[in-house]
Amino acid sequence: MPEDMTRRSRDAALDALRDLLGARLSTGSSILQQHSHDEAHTPPVAPDAVAFPENTQEVSKILQICTRHGCPVIPYGFGTSLEGQVVPVDGGVSLDMSRMDRVLEIHESDLDAVVQPGVRRTQLNDALRGTGLMFTVDPGADASMGGMASTRASGTNTVRYGTMRENVLALEVVLPDGEIIRTGSRARKSSTGYDLTHLFVGAEGTLGVITELTVKLHGQPEAILSATCAFETVDDAVNMVILAIQCGLPMARIELLDDVQMGGMNLFKPELGLPEKPHLFLEFHGTQAGVAEQVALFREIAETHGASNFAGSTKMEERNALWAARHEAYYAGRALRPGATGLLTDCCVPISALADCIRRTKQEIAASGLTAPLVGHVGDGNFHLILLIDPENPEEACRAKALAATINDIALSFGGTVSGEHGIGTGKKRYMQKEHGGAYRLMQRLKATVDPDNIMNPGKVV
Numbered sequence: 001m002p003e004d005m006t007r008r009s010r011d012a013a014l015d016a017l018r019d020l021l022g023a024r025l026s027t028g029s030s031i032l033q034q035h036s037h038d039e040a041h042t043p044p045v046a047p048d049a050v051a052f053p054e055n056t057q058e059v060s061k062i063l064q065i066c067t068r069h070g071c072p073v074i075p076y077g078f079g080t081s082l083e084g085q086v087v088p089v090d091g092g093v094s095l096d097m098s099r100m101d102r103v104l105e106i107h108e109s110d111l112d113a114v115v116q117p118g119v120r121r122t123q124l125n126d127a128l129r130g131t132g133l134m135f136t137v138d139p140g141a142d143a144s145m146g147g148m149a150s151t152r153a154s155g156t157n158t159v160r161y162g163t164m165r166e167n168v169l170a171l172e173v174v175l176p177d178g179e180i181i182r183t184g185s186r187a188r189k190s191s192t193g194y195d196l197t198h199l200f201v202g203a204e205g206t207l208g209v210i211t212e213l214t215v216k217l218h219g220q221p222e223a224i225l226s227a228t229c230a231f232e233t234v235d236d237a238v239n240m241v242i243l244a245i246q247c248g249l250p251m252a253r254i255e256l257l258d259d260v261q262m263g264g265m266n267l268f269k270p271e272l273g274l275p276e277k278p279h280l281f282l283e284f285h286g287t288q289a290g291v292a293e294q295v296a297l298f299r300e301i302a303e304t305h306g307a308s309n310f311a312g313s314t315k316m317e318e319r320n321a322l323w324a325a326r327h328e329a330y331y332a333g334r335a336l337r338p339g340a341t342g343l344l345t346d347c348c349v350p351i352s353a354l355a356d357c358i359r360r361t362k363q364e365i366a367a368s369g370l371t372a373p374l375v376g377h378v379g380d381g382n383f384h385l386i387l388l389i390d391p392e393n394p395e396e397a398c399r400a401k402a403l404a405a406t407i408n409d410i411a412l413s414f415g416g417t418v419s420g421e422h423g424i425g426t427g428k429k430r431y432m433q434k435e436h437g438g439a440y441r442l443m444q445r446l447k448a449t450v451d452p453d454n455i456m457n458p459g460k461v462v
Contacts, residue, residue, distance in 0.1 A: 006070075010091070013069035014049050017093065020061055024052040024099075035076055035086070035094040039141075040427055041343040041397075042084035047074065047094040054099045056172060056180060056211040063209065064178035066093060066455055073176075074457050075205035077118070077147030080139075082344050083425030085151060085204050089459040095209060097146050103127045104212070111217045112169060112186055117146025117210050124215075133217040136161035139421070140327040146210045151423040152202030156326065159245075159379030160252045160285070161218060168201050172212035176451045186214055199446075204423055205457040207450045221285035224252075225295060226319040227312035229302055230277040234258050234362070234374075237278045238355040240305040241378045245351060249297055253283035254379040255326055258362075261333060261373035268332035269325050275309060280378075281326050282312075283319070326375075333373040333386040340371075340388040343397070345404040347411035348382040348420025357414050358383060361407050368403045370396070382420035424461045432462070 017025045026032075027049045036044035048071075053059045066073050072092025079086055088094055101118035108131050115124060120142050124135045137148060139155040147153075149171070154163035161167070170184030184190070184197035200207055231237040237256055244251065257265065262276045284294045299310060313319060325332070334342055349357045358374070365372045365385075376383030385407065387400040408418040408431050418431040432440050440462070447454075447462045 009069045010048050010071055013066055013071035013093070016065045016069070017049065017051055017062060020058070020065070021051055021053070024054070026050045026052070034079070035074075035096065036088070038079045038081040038084060038086045039344075040082050040084045040087075040425065041341060042087050042426060045087050045089055045091070047088040048091050050076075050094045050096050052096050052099050056174065059095070059174045059209050059211055060178040060180055062093070062095065063174055063176055063455075067176055067178070067453055070453060070455065072455050072458050073209070075146070075150065075209050077144030077150075078120070078142070080141035080143045081147065081151055081425065082422040083419070083427035085423060085425040085457070085460060087426065089426060092455075092458075097144065097209075100211065106131065106133075106217075107186070108133060110186060111219070112214055113217055114212065114214050115145050116212060117144060117149075119145045121145065121148065128217065132220050134220050135167075135215060136218050137164055137167055145213050145215070149201050149210055149213055150203065150205050154377070154380075154382070154421050156253045156255055156283075156323065156377060158377055158382075159254055160250060165198060165201055167216045168197060168213060169216060170214035171197050171200055171210055173200055173208040173210055175208045176453065176456050180211075184214070202423070204425060204461050206447060206461050207456060209456075221252075221287075221291075223286060223288045223291045223314065224319065225284045225291050225312050225314050226253075226322050227282045227284075227295070227310060228274060228279055228322065229282070229307045229310040230275050230279050231308075232277065232306050234278045234358055235355050236305045236307075237280055238358060238378055240302050240307065241280070242351055242354065243305075244298060244301050245379060247297070247301065249294060249301075250286070251282060251294070251298070251379060252285040253281070253323075254377075255281040256374070256376040256378040256383065257281065257326075257329065258374040260336070260371065261329060261375055264332040264334070264336045264373055265325060265329070267335040268328065272325060281322060283323075329373075329375045330386060333375075334388065336371055336373065337388045339390070341391045343387040343389055343400045343404065344384065344422065345387065345407060346382060346384040346420055346422045347407060347416055347418055348380070349411050349414040349416030351379075351381045353414035353416065354378060354381050354383075357410060357416065360410050361385070364403060364406050364410070368399055370400060370403060372403070377421070380420070381416070384421070426459060429459075429461060
């Protein structure tokens with residue numbers, strides 16, 4: 001469409017949206033800037049406007065207007081995504097879901113809850129206080145439930161409790177033409193037709209807008225113990241994890257931080273005082289006796305791989321401090337090079353290939369001359385890198401992107417995936433054909449069928 005016609009269509013869409021939403025359609029510069037980027041190393045692009053719906057019917061009307069005028073719609077939670085998922089690369093309307101933030105139902109007996117997409121994960125757990133239940137998906141950021149479903153988020157608890165894919169039972173979704181559908185149910189299993197719920201989980205807002213979620217809850221364990229231990233090499237730490245999993249040890253969290261990352265942790269949080277060696281951060285859930293047995297078995301296995309400095313605690317404040325430090329690993333990594341920015345990447349491989357994959361990755365890092373601390377949810381084969389670069393040095397940015405590409409190829413060579421957690425967005429779209437082959441062409445056909453006018457988060461995933 002010629003640029004002047006596009007502009008007239010966008011203006012017409014904004015006029016209709018203003019009539020619908022009034023002051024809840026914003027074109028203020030600070031609001032546009034806030035919605036122009038996420039946490040990725042992706043150039044910001046401002047939307048034409050930001051809409052703040054308050055209910056599903058408003059979302060439906062917004063999509064009807066935008067479809068009629070060919071105006072892109074970019075669902076937005078809290079901007080914590082890591083691959084440019086919420087960047088409006090073609091302009092359009094950023095659909096800020098933060099006002100749809102109610103916990104609608106908690107079904108204690110059935111271990112599930114119904115929430116709106118703007119509910120934060122910590123908000124849901126606050127609402128669960130006193131029930132003995134918890135929502136377990138913890139990607140680190142205090143993200144929205146809708147955003148977590150859209151990016152198929154996971155995190156530190158995944159090894160025991162699963163990702164958003166395993167913890168979403170049902171959805172309410174508004175399609176691009178404004179139709180409101182429900183997928184799934186509160187039943188724990190079904191054999192009725194296509195699994196549409198999990199078509200939208202991980203679709204990154206390219207097929208529709210999630211307006212309600214039914215999610216699984218889990219019982220809070222009687223006893224929790226968090227711990228750290230050090231290893232001489234990353235290989236020792238990873239091989240220990242592989243053996244522990246093969247032995248059936250039910251760890252709730254098991255995180256790897258390499259020696260480079262530990263150097264950053266000590267700079268960022270000197271009170272940690274941990275040796276600058278590869279570390280595992282761990283957590284065990286169960287009964288008092290069960291946790292004691294798990295820890296004893298873990299220590300027995302770990303000692304055969306040269307583990308040292310094991311320290312554990314059941315005190316809530318000490319456990320919270322440990323995991324707060326883990327969740328701040330990005331900022332700790334950046335402490336290694338003040339003024340640098342971080343290009344983030346992640347991949348995931350079968351657990352048996354993890355040690356070899358990380359070994360080859362670290363060889364490539366050394367060859368690149370870049371500093372790249374490594375952290376990983378090693379219990380499920382997923383690891384992350386923070387490639388530290390000078391924002392004023394384009395050559396370093398090129399090296400970092402080349403390194404990320406090489407690491408993606410390494411992961412694929414081991415039968416893995418180019419992203420176990422961050423998703424695709426714009427940052428990893430170019431790897432989709434290589435990873436998925438003919439299945440990627442099917443994704444493209446599904447997108448064209450559900451969203452023939454390509455208004456839903458265009459330029460992402462497919």
